[in-house]
Amino acid sequence: MKILYVIPFFPPAYAFGGGPRSAFVQARELVKRGHEVTVYTTDARDQYSRIFHGNAAWVEKYISGIRVIYFKNLSLLTVRIFSLFITPTLKAFAEYEVKEFDIIHLHGFRSFQNIIVTQIAQKYNVPYLLQARGTIPRTGPLKTIKALYDIAFGYKLLREASRVIALTSEEAKEYQSIGVPREKIAIIPNGVDLSEYAELPPRGYFRKKFGIPEDKKIILYMGRIHYVKGIDILIKAYAYLLNHLGYKDIVLVVAGPDDGYLKEAKSLAISTGVSKSVIFTGPLYGKDRLSAYVDSDILVLPSRHEGFPRVILEAWACGKPVIASQTKGLMELITEGENGFLFEPENYRQLAEQLSYLLNDSTKASELGKKGKALVENKYSIDKVINQLERIYYDVVKAKKS
Template sequence: MKIFSFVEGANPRKGGLGLVGVPWIAKSVAERGHQVVLNIAGYPNPGTEKWVQPDVRTALECKMGAGKYGIVTYPCIIQRWAFSPAMLRAYLPYIRDVDFIILHSTYSFPVLVGYLLARRFHKPYGLWPHGIFAPIQRQISGRKKKIYNGLIARAIMDNASVLFYSAKGEREEADSLNFKAPSVIVPHGLNFDDFVSLPPRGTFRSRYMAGHSGPLVLFLSRINQKKGLDILARAFALVLERLPNARLAIVGSSDPPQFEDRAMSWIKESGISDFVVMPGLLVGEDKMQAFADADVFVLPSQAENFGFAVFEAMASRIPVVISDTLDYAKEVDSHQAGISVPRNPQAFANAIVRILTDKDLHRELGQNGFSLARTYSWDKTGERVERTIECILRGEPLPPDLIMQEG
């Protein structure tokens, strides 16, 4: 199959990461013997630059596993909306031979381009919402989204051949919107080989914490409204009352950049400024060093449709403390791979202290998390996407095991 995907790139004003799973979804499908081109308006996701090609023709010939895969990027005239007219012009010579189109998220110009091409040339397409229909996400720029929904977004969703959700909870959050398109659940994966052997312990602490040897609590994610940093700041103040030698590392970039001021105000108001480090966005080996030095990973986020950092922490054998509102919280609990708690400071503080003061529990949660993370592979993601697309192209019902109690 020949598959074109469309997505907004890594925007420095939105944390600088982009939709981190998208390049890996595309790659996982290509490796199964298909030609896949990922079209990005803006910058590529950090760590994926090696797959960027100069044009569509070259991308279609780059070998990847049993197939072909390349990323093509286009400059944005308006970065905020990933507005890149060059993207539309570049694909007109190739679109007639495409079998399937995949759109990622909704509120961006690349998605509009992919939708218009699909409709103009009568191509089936699927869409990954990537959590945009969570209640808190709907509130962000809610008025503008409502207008855009009426103009075009609703049609994009309803005319899709399939909606790809990464978790059952993500689909349930969208149920009230009554989209006409059928849906499947395809979890994201993890590059597990990256976590088999972590860097030696101590590098992150030496660089950012003057070699501090006490307990280290790690938050690694975008710094924005839904992540619960106000809860974390108050929770860590309670942790310090019982474990004064503990430290907190808040790793990530602000989305938007000015949100860091609010996060800093919460830290100051909680009286923990002297016990917190904020090194900014870390990727690649630098991120791995943070995992290697952490004793507990924490994420008090309101919503995560997958939560890559949670699974990366578990793959690093770090016990996790997460909100019980996250889509995979029940699975983490059932596998005893971490502790999920209500979104309040006392609950998070109690769970953090419990793990840090019980070596047997710490070891058990870390090992169970490692085992759970291993079950999520990009190979499985690619196989499930492939089966879904093949059913659509053959005019067959979607795979029953991926529909999972739809309706």
Template sequence: MSLRVLFVGGFQKIGKSGHVGGQAFACTSLVESDWGKTINWHLLDTMAETNQKRSFLYRLKKAIQRFAEMYRVLRKGEVDQVLIFSSAGFSFVEKGLMARMAKRYHKPVMFAPRSGLILDSMENSKWMHNYVRNTISLVDRVICQGESWQEFYQNLAGGPDEKYVVIHNWISSDPYLANVPDLSIRQSRKEMKVLFLGWINQNKGIFDLLDAAEMVRDLPIQFVVGGNGTHFEEVLKQIKDRKLEGKVDMRNWITGTDKMDVLRECDAFVLPSYREGYPNAPLEAMASGLPVIVSAISSLPDLITDGVNGYLFEPGDAGKMASIFTELAQHPEKRLQVGKAGRERVLTNNSLENATTHLQRMFSDLTK
């Protein structure tokens, strides 16, 4: 008989607003994997239709509907284990209550906190700090997106080492390898294009990127910005005010074949975020052979060795960002070298097969 698992997560590959979520990919790829096909899943979709602000009453109504569904499944004994993927804020509160409900019905709970914004929630609220600690304490396994998160959660809540399982975020690398099979084509380009993909808001460091773009105004470097969000219009205004129209190409969400095209078109990738869990975009860029320039936060230093398979800088340090852009623009052979190393890192460290192997072992341990 197949193991029956209630999986609380996000399963819409593209949200109604057009955004593509890393959490949705993570959840759906597990379910659709060869290993996932051996599991009898009950999927409980908690993915928001949009990242734009929604009323508390609207979110509460949706949460109550999900709790009712979870209660029905647990009461009827339709599942053996519970796997929960959580973001920050309201999402974490909801998922923490779900974990408590599952434990009330004596179900093993595997809990995967997947947002760097959890740190902000804890810093801004003593209640939230205690709630996160208590939630982590009561679950059976905590799926950590890197060694830094493993250390953080174990220091927060205690417990044995085996409770905290490191599973680096995963992607399917094959499409990116096929999209850019020969990395050397980028060396002959006279102009370097730097790609940003993500939400357009202050947390993603978009205004720091504009500062860095100003600093390299006179160099043959162009920026392609793909995404949308709360500061999209403000960024457009600042591009005009700073006279960066010919420097920064603002696009909306770039998905599907368009994303593959832009990954092939560009020469480097940047993500100057202040908070992250373990973002997909740098993994996709590395699999495409792009040297990545990212802020040294959360799990990114677990993934990247500075100057070897990517570049790290402190969040908010636009000057450092600009100096890395300058070095890569002046040394195309360095772009190729670092891009190749980044691709190798993702292939060995961030495969779906690695993730499913860890999960299979964890499910088996909790079945005993």
């Protein structure tokens, strides 16, 4: 099957969160199964830099057998201010080859690329799926612009999609709230390639690289450094552990790309008096990323809003316990006391108490990590996810032909 993925950012653009990584893992598995996968994306590496330099309108690369077309963004300023990725040369390129694909899979809801590609797809009767990946809610400072997009393009995109994919039952409800019929929605979670976790780096590699003593326990945050991710809540909880509960043997590691909140996070660490034991590593990839999980004692995800985060699956694949905020997306993933702990959003004292409990009970921490790992292996492996996705692809293509 010839499959087209459309997404505004794709590896190595990991600064934009888990979406690029999840789309890549899906595409790579589809290629392994004999499908031809092409990705239309943009040249944004992050909000301030491009993957490629020069005047080329697009660059074609093959990554793990995936054909990737990186279209040049008109300006990174629109990316920073409006999260708008404008690629003027996409239309002419897509007009030439979209008709050759069997099916199109759109990743993300509100994008310039979705508008262009679906217009051409309808012209040539090529079916498409839409997977919003947590982008349906109109949140943040751009909510008015999001509403205007929905009126002009969004509702039409959803109406004319052959199927839409939700990561969770909560996201399925979000689709329904804006008019998508339940029978049109398929729930397919993110998945992890377990082969990437079969041979983990040796313990101590991460500690040595970042100068963390062996007698210090590590609390790990992995993800974008953005206000919505609740890093301030984690820093306050960490400060409470040190300043009020008397802990001296723990280090907080904040690993991830700056998404507009790094300066504030560092200032908070200073003002709470814990900056000397908070390590901001920047983004971690490959062996460094895996070694951070291996050497950590607890992963914390204190988000104010979350869909279906890959980092929890990654931590579980490494056998690590997880504490996360009690948001709707995370409540579907974590069973309280069974494979992790949940705390009330914004409640840093409750988070500190849960951290204290696991730091003092290594048996319970190990039990949570083992149960999380079993859950990933039984339910969230990429094999199982792609089995579901392939069935939908074949059903949609068959229905379109008939």
